[in-house]
Structure formats: C-alpha cells, structure tokens
Amino acid sequence: MSKSLWQQCSSRLQSELSMQHFNTWIRPLQVEMQNNTLFLYAPNTYVMDWVKDKYLEQIISFLREEAGDGQPNVELKVGGVSSADPVAGNRARKPANNSSTPARAKHNGRTKESDRPISLLSSNLHKSYTFDNFVEGKSNQLARAAALQVAENPGGAYNPLFIYGGTGLGKTHLLHSVGNGIVARKPGAKVYYLRAERFVQDMVYAMKHNKIDAFKESYRSVDALLIDDVQFFARKEHFQDEFFHTFNWLLEGNQQVILTSDVYPKEIEGVDDRLKSRFGWGLTVAIEPPELPTRVAILERKAEERGIRLPHEVAFFIAKRLRSHVRELEGALNRVAVNVSLTGRDITIDFVKEALRDLIAAQEKLVTIDNIQRTVAEYYNIKVSDLTSKRRSRSIARPRQLAMALAKELTSHSLPEIGDAFGGRDHTTVLHACRKIKELIESEHEIQEDHRNLNRTLSV
C-alpha cells in the first residue's frame, strides 16, 4: 500500500517541482512502510535537512489528501531501507546512520560522505557530451585542443583552463567532454561539473546550517572541478572570496580546475581583480561563433545522430542563414524534424524555407545592407557615404570591398542589388570584391581579423 501511496505523492511532487529540484531532492529518497509509519530515507543529512525545510509539509499534506483517514505518520531519516526489496525501487543502500541527528561533519579529518553537499555526491557528467561528437572547426580548434590535453593530463597540462565565448557555442559541451575523458582514463576519479550558481547555493545552505567546514572539504576533495558561467560571481564578494580560497587550494594540490564564462576573464565586471588574475594563470582560450563550413558540419553531424536524412545542400542553406550559435542550429534541426514527422515530406530547400520561415526572417531583418555599411564605416572610422562614393583610395576601397563581401555572405541580396546599394556599381565589381576578400582572408592576418570581428558584430 505504501508503494502506491508514495508513488501518488511523488508524482504530485513531480508535477509541482521543476525537474531539477525533483531529481535532486525527491528522487534520491528511499521509502519504507513500518506499522503505519512511512520512513523516508535521505542519502545524507544535506538532503534530509533540505527536504525537511522545503518539502516535508507538502509531502504530509499530499499524503493526507491521498490516504484520508489512513494517513501514515512520516519520518525523515538519513540512511536506506533495510529490506531487500526497497519500496522506492532505488539502489539498495545499507542501513546507515538511521538517525535524524546530523552526523558530525568531520571524521578523521575528512568529511563523511553523508555530509557532503549533494552537488558533489555523485558525478553529474553529461555522458552524451564527448570529444567524439564535438565538431571541430577553426572557431573552436584551440579550445578543443586545450581541453583534450587537460583530459589527458589533468592537473598537469593547463591549470586552470579558462574557456570563454558567447552563448550556445559549446563551452558546456567541452567541459563535460573533459570530465568524461578524465573518468574514462581513470575510473573513479572525482570529477564534478557545476554552474557557479550552484557553488553559491551550496555555500548559502552550508552557512545557514553551520556546515561550512563540510562544504569546504567537499569542494576541495575533488580531482577536477568544472565550473560553468563564472560571470555569475559578479558582485557576490563574499562568495568570490570563498571561491578564491577553494580555487587556490585546488591549484596548489594540482587538482584540475576548468572555468567558463561568456566574456574574457579580465572583462568580467564585478569580480575581484586578484581572482581575475588567477583565472589567467593557466591557459585562456576563446570559442568563436562557428564559420560556415563548421555550421554545415555540425548540422550534418546532429542530423546523422538523430537519424534525420538532411541533404548537404539543405544543411548548407540552413547554415548560411542561421549564423549566431550552435543552439540555434539545433533548434532549427528540431523544428525540421518535427515538421517532417508531421507531414512526411522530404527535406528540401523549399520545405526548410517554410519550416524555418520566422527564424530566417528574424536573422535577415537583423542584417541588412544598410546595417552592414554602417557597421563597416564605424569600424574603419570612415563615412557611410565614402562606401557608396567613387573614391578609390585604398583606405576606402578595401572597407568597401569588405562591406560588399559581407553583404553577399550575410544577406540574400543578389549581386546586382548589392552593386546598386553601393553607389550603383556593376555586379561584376561586387563579384570581384567577394573574390578579392576571400583571397585576402587566406593571406592577410589583418583582413582575416577584421572580417571575423565584423561578422561577429553583425551576427548577434
């Protein structure tokens, strides 16, 4: 009876809580019924206290509603069910310290497993993020190579490794790839992934419950700590301070630290300079938005993984139009997949134009020839009217060629339309500009850099 009663209660909790909260706090509970008492076993005091604080009242009230007069008493404890057939069907745990009193934080100088914050109790690596399914391209080559080295030689290659770049470009994917790589080489290695926000939450909890020693110990006992989105520490001085100490501790012990943020570490506002300077002690690498060939390769790879037959020209069509980040490409592919399954049609360019109409339109609205001219003029500190004028001096002609090439790359205007917009030039002039810029990108570092910067500015 207790099984179905708990199942009813648990599915109500599931529908009320976020998936993350449910998985973190409720799913690990084991359940046992004895003499009209429902024992809920938490894996450690941390979970027990949290459930007691946040959910116990709700659990009792659901049980009351489900069981009416037959409502059992509820006891929340640390430990596991003693029977061979645990009611909750979770991993059978040995009966542990079945006491509602929290165990002492320290045990022979080390924290007992049961006192560790939940985020460090079990590995939370995303198994599907690996180096194998991370598509390499110019934009992420360096970051991937550095990450691979760290996976092969944690604590010894680059420590810390700092990966920065815009949203949806694969930072988290790389973090997990390193983690999975380390564990594959050394099973049992303690590798933990978390967002900076989680560090703050754990610390708040630890302070509130007088468990700061246990908190410190758990963070310091890892082989590798993978912290995503450290910009979250901005203006949280107190947490920065604690993180600074944890960070130093790990580096001194040759324990690997990898960090990510959305901007270059020195540019994270509201983070203490000494912390920022530590961030740069190892290696700092950027992930850039992927260029066209990488976007095509990513789309083809993701389509293959999902068993979607995506013709090359269609992948090219999508990649040419959606330029901001990989998550957007994945979203587009999902949309195409759903449309295919609903209509049963083949994936053609026309089909994709229709399925992704709004996404493509939104991107095109962002990048107009007008916009390109203004951005290029501003970048080179010249006037927009210079770009459309007949002036031929190099300081004007080169930016003009670059602007025309960008217009061809980033909009769907034809060569004659672009020529018109640049002071009524012939379409062969535009074609020549595109070829010239392509050649210069290969041979001149400066133009390559300008092209990349402008592309990035225009694509966000």
Ligand SMILES: Nc1ncnc2c1ncn2[C@@H]1O[C@H](COP(=O)(O)OP(=O)(O)OP(=O)(O)O)[C@@H](O)[C@H]1O
């Ligand atoms: N080079 C790549 N190859 C394959 N998949 C990629 C690549 N880059 C990104 N992705 C995929 O794109 C999605 C978004 O990537 P991810 O979550 O790692 O981005 P992020 O940089 O951490 O973004 P945010 O800063 O918003 O968290 C993921 O599903 C990831 O697998």
